[in-house]
Structure formats: C-alpha cells, structure tokens
Amino acid sequence: MRSLLGISTVFLFLFGCKQELPTKEIGCKTSQIPCLEGLAVVDLQTERGSVVVQLDGRRAPLTAGNFMDLAKRGVYNGTLFHRVVRSPMPFVVQGGDPGTADPKVPQSAYGTGNFIDPITSEARFIPLEFQLATSGKLVYGQELTTTSLLKKPSLIHDRGSIAMARSDDPNSASSQFYIALKPLPELDGRYSVFGKVIQGMEVVDRLQQNDKLIKARVVSTNR
Numbered sequence: 001m002r003s004l005l006g007i008s009t010v011f012l013f014l015f016g017c018k019q020e021l022p023t024k025e026i027g028c029k030t031s032q033i034p035c036l037e038g039l040a041v042v043d044l045q046t047e048r049g050s051v052v053v054q055l056d057g058r059r060a061p062l063t064a065g066n067f068m069d070l071a072k073r074g075v076y077n078g079t080l081f082h083r084v085v086r087s088p089m090p091f092v093v094q095g096g097d098p099g100t101a102d103p104k105v106p107q108s109a110y111g112t113g114n115f116i117d118p119i120t121s122e123a124r125f126i127p128l129e130f131q132l133a134t135s136g137k138l139v140y141g142q143e144l145t146t147t148s149l150l151k152k153p154s155l156i157h158d159r160g161s162i163a164m165a166r167s168d169d170p171n172s173a174s175s176q177f178y179i180a181l182k183p184l185p186e187l188d189g190r191y192s193v194f195g196k197v198i199q200g201m202e203v204v205d206r207l208q209q210n211d212k213l214i215k216a217r218v219v220s221t222n223r
Helices: 002-014 061-073 201-206
Strands: 039-046 049-056 079-081 083-085 092-095 129-131 138-140 161-164 177-180 193-199 211-222
Touching: 039 061, 049 061, 049 201, 061 129, 061 161, 061 193, 061 211, 079 092, 193 201
Parallel strands: none
Antiparallel strands: 039 049, 039 211, 049 193, 079 211, 083 092, 092 177, 129 138, 161 177, 161 193
C-alpha cells in the first residue's frame, strides 16, 4: 500500500500543470472543440519509430476529439516526450507540451505548457470525461472516487492506454498526454483515458526522456 500511494503521489506531481483554470465547456453539446463520434487512428512518428494509437470517440468523444484536433493543427509536431518514468517500476511516458518544441523554453519549464488557442490567445482546457461502464452515460468534471461498480469508467488504464495529463484541477487537461507502460488501476476514474496503442508499443518501450515526436498524423476516422 505504501508503494502504491507513493506512486500515485508522484503521478500527481509529474502531471501537474501550473495553470489550473476550469473549462467553461462541459460535454459535446456546448463545446467548441470538435468531438469525435466514432474511432480515429493517429500515427505518432517518433525518432525511434512509429506509434499508432486508436482514439475512442465512442466512449470519450470530447477528449478524443481534442487530441485529434490538436494533431490536425500540428500542435504535437516537434514536441518532446519530456517525462519517462520506468523506475522503480514501469509507469508512463508523457508528452504533448507545446513548449518543448521551442528551443528557447528551458527544460525546467517542461510539463507546464498548454495549447494556446490562436483565436482567443488563451489556453484551452477540457473537462475530465468518463463514460460509465454500466450505463454508458458520459459524466464530466468530477473524479469517480467511489468503489461502486455503477461508477466504474468504461475505459481503464491498461498497458498501452493513452490518457490526458492534468493538474489537481479535474478540468485542467489541455494538450499533454501520457501512455501507460503497465496497467495502472489506481488511476482509473481520476484521469481520462481516450484510446490505446494498437501498433508500436515496443517503440514506446524504447522511448527515452526528451526523445522527439516528429509528427502526429491523423490516418483515418470512422464515424
């Protein structure tokens, strides 16, 4: 239990962002972000090879849509996997901070960046999003802290799951994401999983801190 709690605490620290502004948009009906209604495939071309991820808009439409939109905008191109945690046990590979693509940004600032909307000149945040496994209902803006089977998310942290990084504010996810290196059930209901690696997990296993994500390319969508 001590080691599990310790890992969870480290996780929150690692994925903390300095800005903690709640989103004004809850769900696809009111969101200006294009939601993904079906599945999409995105190829993450890294300097160590290709990682292909499937985005699940059926169970995380807003979160998957946000990631696909950022990929189409080129936000992830040239960014770094600025945090890789494998010790004392496999944990996550994290990337998606737009600031890591700028050589003028010091490494001490890696992990604090968000996507700045060019239209509003403000950081864009999305709410915590889960689909309940039993009812299929989408819930936003709150962690699923209960152990009740009725409140379990349909998308969980398996090895290869891709999810959004955020601060302790549940509505502070922006562009940063992480890929789980092993099942992480202690994070289920706390961070929004929106897809999984379907090809190239061996590449993820080879990624080192500050390796480059050369280009993120949307390969296909299935609405």
